[in-house]
Amino acid sequence: MNKENDRKKAIITGATGVLNGATMANLLKVIPAEQLGVSARNIEKAKHYADRGISVRYGSYDEPNALRRSFENGEQILLVSSNDIGGDVLAQHKRAIQAAVEAGAKRILYTSAQGCAADTHYPPMKIHQATEEYLANSGVKWTSLRNGFYGDMNALLGSWRETGIIEMPEDGPIPWVDRTDAGEAIAKIMVSEIDYEGFVNLAPAKAVTLEDFARYASDLTGKRVKRIVLDDETWVKKQIAKGLPEHVARFTLTMFQASRTGKLDNGSSLLTEILGREPKSAAELLADSIANG
Numbered sequence: 001m002n003k004e005n006d007r008k009k010a011i012i013t014g015a016t017g018v019l020n021g022a023t024m025a026n027l028l029k030v031i032p033a034e035q036l037g038v039s040a041r042n043i044e045k046a047k048h049y050a051d052r053g054i055s056v057r058y059g060s061y062d063e064p065n066a067l068r069r070s071f072e073n074g075e076q077i078l079l080v081s082s083n084d085i086g087g088d089v090l091a092q093h094k095r096a097i098q099a100a101v102e103a104g105a106k107r108i109l110y111t112s113a114q115g116c117a118a119d120t121h122y123p124p125m126k127i128h129q130a131t132e133e134y135l136a137n138s139g140v141k142w143t144s145l146r147n148g149f150y151g152d153m154n155a156l157l158g159s160w161r162e163t164g165i166i167e168m169p170e171d172g173p174i175p176w177v178d179r180t181d182a183g184e185a186i187a188k189i190m191v192s193e194i195d196y197e198g199f200v201n202l203a204p205a206k207a208v209t210l211e212d213f214a215r216y217a218s219d220l221t222g223k224r225v226k227r228i229v230l231d232d233e234t235w236v237k238k239q240i241a242k243g244l245p246e247h248v249a250r251f252t253l254t255m256f257q258a259s260r261t262g263k264l265d266n267g268s269s270l271l272t273e274i275l276g277r278e279p280k281s282a283a284e285l286l287a288d289s290i291a292n293g
Contacts, residue, residue, distance in 0.1 A: 006073045008055065010190055011037035013096070014080025016045045019111060019147070022183025023078065023190075024049070030191055039070035061092035064099055071103035076190055078109045081128065093131040097138050107141040109190065114146050114175055114203040115264035122258035123251070132199070143196050145186055148177030148203035148267070153289035157213055160225055161290075166214050167228045169235045172259035173207035175267045178280040185274045192274075205272065207265040208282040216283040220290055232257075 009031050014020035015038045027036060033052045039059030040046040050056040059070030061082055071077050077100040082092045093110075100108045116128035135142045160166045182202050189196045214227040230238070232253055239249035258264060271279050280288075 008037040008074045009035045010076040011074035012078045013039045018179045019183050020080050022180040023186045026184045026187030061096050064095050067099040068103050071100050076107045077105045081111050090127050090130050094134050101138050101140050109143045112144045112146045114148050120258050121254045144199050146201050147182045148175035150179045165226050166210050169232050169256040170229050171210050171256045173265040174259050175203035175207040176282045181279040188274050201268045202271050203267045204279050205267045205269050216286050
């Protein structure tokens with residue numbers, strides 16, 4: 001395992017997901033498969049990588065020894081942030097960083113998010129901020145990839161297609177990004193001669209509000225879509241009445257509360273510069289969501 005010819009240019013976690021799957025697809029355009037590795041909790045889901053000659057190793061953020069072995073001989077380790085709802089996510093991130101350090105990584109990259117801060121309303125952003133602090137003190141060259149927001153547009157906008165109304169709590173500007181765009185940018189950063197050390201802003205230049213989405217939806221459907229602002233408690237009660245557990249509703253509410261502070265609105269032109277083109281806009285992402293049902 002420690003032979004020099006076993007060295008991997010990069011070992012990727014989360015490669016069976018959309019974000020780092022896109023990263024891997026773009027890395028494969030410029031790095032031979034045998035020089036790449038995948039650390040995966042589910043080896044079977046990563047079989048398509050093994051079929052292409054990529055080294056697939058078992059690794060779990062909850063198993064430090066296995067994780068360290070999965071990172072062996074990797075020059076760069078790309079860590080995806082954990083989405084383990086029931087786990088101690090910060091502890092998982094710390095174990096992953098430590099495993100990469102112990103495995104001898106020359107550089108660690110971490111998929112963080114725009115708006116991370118210790119004083120934010122939105123709990124995931126606090127975890128990202130704490131992870132970044134731990135990473136900065138790891139003693140290894142590091143890059144924190146602060147991606148824009150991404151996810152299910154239907155969850156963000158609610159049942160507007162049936163009602164013609166986007167009925168949500170007060171919000172603020174949020175930078176929405178396409179995961180495949182972000183994954184492509186991450187791959188370009190990993191192979192670039194530019195030293196992207198520290199925090200890297202991968203949020204699009206323009207953040208948008210739900211009022212913007214109402215306008216986009218109106219334009220795309222040819223029917224007027226209204227934006228109605230509900231006070232926080234009224235919205236929570238409506239979600240509970242629909243069957244959503246209260247703790248889930250209140251967790252979701254924190255994202256809207258965080259956006260109101262303006263701390264999520266910190267886009268830049270860097271994503272465009274790295275891609276060499278404009279990333280998908282929020283309007284285009286909504287159009288994709290409509291097309292995909």
